[in-house]
Amino acid sequence: MFHPLRVSEVERLTDDSVAVTLTVPAGLREAFRHTPGQHIAVRRTGAHGEEIRRTYSICSPAAQAGEEGALRVGIRLVDGGEFSSYALKELSAGDTLEVMRPTGRFVLEPRAGRFAAVVGGSGITPVLSIAATLLAREPEARFCLVRSDRTAASTMFLEDVADLKDRYPDRFQLVTVLSREEQQTGLPSGRLDEARLTDLLPALLDVPEVDGWFLCGPYGLVQGAERALRGLGVERSRIHEEIFHVDDVPAPAPVAAPAHSRLTATLDGRSGSWPVEEGESLLDTVLRARSDAPYACKGGVCGTCRAFLVSGEVRMDRNFALEQEETEAGYVLACQSHPLTSEVELDFDR
Ligand code: FES
Numbered sequence: 001m002f003h004p005l006r007v008s009e010v011e012r013l014t015d016d017s018v019a020v021t022l023t024v025p026a027g028l029r030e031a032f033r034h035t036p037g038q039h040i041a042v043r044r045t046g047a048h049g050e051e052i053r054r055t056y057s058i059c060s061p062a063a064q065a066g067e068e069g070a071l072r073v074g075i076r077l078v079d080g081g082e083f084s085s086y087a088l089k090e091l092s093a094g095d096t097l098e099v100m101r102p103t104g105r106f107v108l109e110p111r112a113g114r115f116a117a118v119v120g121g122s123g124i125t126p127v128l129s130i131a132a133t134l135l136a137r138e139p140e141a142r143f144c145l146v147r148s149d150r151t152a153a154s155t156m157f158l159e160d161v162a163d164l165k166d167r168y169p170d171r172f173q174l175v176t177v178l179s180r181e182e183q184q185t186g187l188p189s190g191r192l193d194e195a196r197l198t199d200l201l202p203a204l205l206d207v208p209e210v211d212g213w214f215l216c217g218p219y220g221l222v223q224g225a226e227r228a229l230r231g232l233g234v235e236r237s238r239i240h241e242e243i244f245h246v247d248d249v250p251a252p253a254p255v256a257a258p259a260h261s262r263l264t265a266t267l268d269g270r271s272g273s274w275p276v277e278e279g280e281s282l283l284d285t286v287l288r289a290r291s292d293a294p295y296a297c298k299g300g301v302c303g304t305c306r307a308f309l310v311s312g313e314v315r316m317d318r319n320f321a322l323e324q325e326e327t328e329a330g331y332v333l334a335c336q337s338h339p340l341t342s343e344v345e346l347d348f349d350r
Contacts (some may be wrong), residue, residue, distance in 0.1 A: 001292065002043060002098040003028055005071070010091050013156045016077040017122065018088055019059060021334040022099065024071050032071060034102035035109060036062045036133040037126045037214070037242075040073060040102040041296035041304055046082055053081040053295065053301040057126035057242075058102060061133040074125035074156055082326045100296070103304055105323065106216065106242040108133075112140035113211035118197065118225040119154070120148045121218030123244055127214055128157050136170045144173040144205050148192040148221065151181045175204060192221060197228035207232050219320070236324065243301055243320040251341060261339035265307070267293060267348040276339050282307075282314065282346060283334035294348065306335040312344035 005028075009021040018079045024032045039057040046052045056073040062302075063069025091097075108115065108130045115134065117127045124147055131143045149155040155176070164172045179191045192200075201207055213229055215222045222241050229239055261276040263285045272299040274284045283305050286293040296304040303321030309330050322331055334346060 002041075002100055003031075004096045005099045007091060007093055007095045007097060009093055010087075013158075014154050016088070016154070017156050018075050018091075019072055019089065019157075020056075020059075020087060020097075021070055021072040021125065022097065024069075025134070029068070031101045033065075033069065034062050034071070034129075035107040036130040037107035037240075037304065038102040038104040038129075038232050039100050039126065040071070041287070042083070043098050044083065044086065052082050053297070054081075055296040055304065057104075057122075057129070059125045059128045060158070061129055061136060064137075068103060074122060074128075076122040076156065085128070100294075100304070103302075104242075105303060105321075105326070106214070106240055108212060108214065108240075110134045110137040110141065112138050114205070114209055115212045115214070116144040116201075116205060116210050117214040117216065118192070118221070119215070120192065121150075121244070123147075123217030123221070123242070124155075124157050125216075126242060127216055128160055130214060131172065132160075135164065135171055138201070142171045142173075143168075144175075144210075145176075146175045146177070146192070146197075146200070148177040148179060148217075152178060152181050153290060154175045158178070162343075173204065175200070192224070194224040194228045194231075198231055201228065201232065207234060210234070211238065213239045214242075215239065217244055219243050228311040240323070241320075258339065258342045263339065263341050263345060264289075264343070265293075265348065266346070269349065276344075279325045279338075280346065281317075281335050282332075282337045282339065285347075286334065286346075293334070295335055300333055300336040306331050307334045307346040307348045308332075308350035309337075310345035310347050312339055313340040314338060314344060315340050320324040 005022040008023045011019045039055045041055045043053045059074045060072040062072045077084045077088050117128050123262055134141045177192050215225045222243050243276050263276050264273040265286050274285050294304050296302045300318040301320045309332050316336040
């Protein structure tokens with residue numbers, strides 16, 4: 001369900017990005033309290049009357065019960081991106097955005113320990129919330145951030161990250177790698193890839209001692225960082241990933257689906273049953289009858305359409321949102337699922 005929230009500030013971060021702060025009315029404060037790392041879905045009507053939905057990560061630290069807290073998201077301009085160009089060119093304080101409550105499982109509930117992140121570009125956004133909340137709430141926690149961007153001028157949240165460094169000099173470690181610019185730190189320029197991270201990470205910190213790794217950014221960077229960490233002996237369960245751009249992923253092969261499938265789905269306590277039309281995802285089947293079905297990206301990235309597979313079998317085209325434990329527990333992304341059996345049942349409420 002979407003709620004209208006007032007924009008209180010639009011702050012220019014770089015030439016191609018802004019931070020948007022939203023005011024959450026007192027009555028919605030509990031619903032909009034986020035766990036560090038989560039995102040929100042926003043929607044607006046496009047130029048041709050179509051509905052556009054996007055998800056944006058929250059960069060502000062999480063509030064504690066009773067605290068007011070801010071809801072601030074980072075938005076970077078995407079080539080041809082209708083929502084991001086609207087946000088950069090038109091959106092201003094006083095406007096209203098329709099927003100869903102925060103969701104997402106790329107999260108860290110503050111706890112004592114050592115944590116680290118490898119981020120690229122706008123992938124800093126959820127990690128900023130994670131690091132700022134952790135360091136403020138847990139005096140024993142440490143955080144190491146390895147970030148990469150093209151140039152210093154294109155780096156989002158430069159000041160917010162510098163503030164963390166000033167405030168927690170002993171517990172916050174920052175390494176910035178610029179791919180197209182010489183740096184003064186002695187680090188060579190160039191992309192962060194598997195080989196480079198395999199050398200760099202053990203030089204920075206005691207890799208086996210890190211309790212949780214947070215990888216966020218373009219597909220290639222996240223995959224390279226995961227391979228580097230696995231190669232350094234890090235267990236999969238300690239690695240959390242969020243992919244921001246999946247343009248470089250090959251298209252999935254077509255599905256061999258049964259001729260006629262029927263989907264039964266439960267959503268907000270109400271169930272319905274509908275035939276699945278050829279080639280459509282199970283989310284689209286539900287959406288034909290229930291416009292309140294949850295989704296944002298329809299690309300397998302945000303996880304908003306997560307549902308529990310009660311019975312039957314499905315095949316997902318791609319999944320960049322669910323952790324292995326979730327798929328093993330029976331969760332699927334409805335926007336990526338196609339039936340492999342003649343009857344399929346999903347529960348969006350579990
Ligand atoms: S709507 Fe984003 S993963 Fe399905």
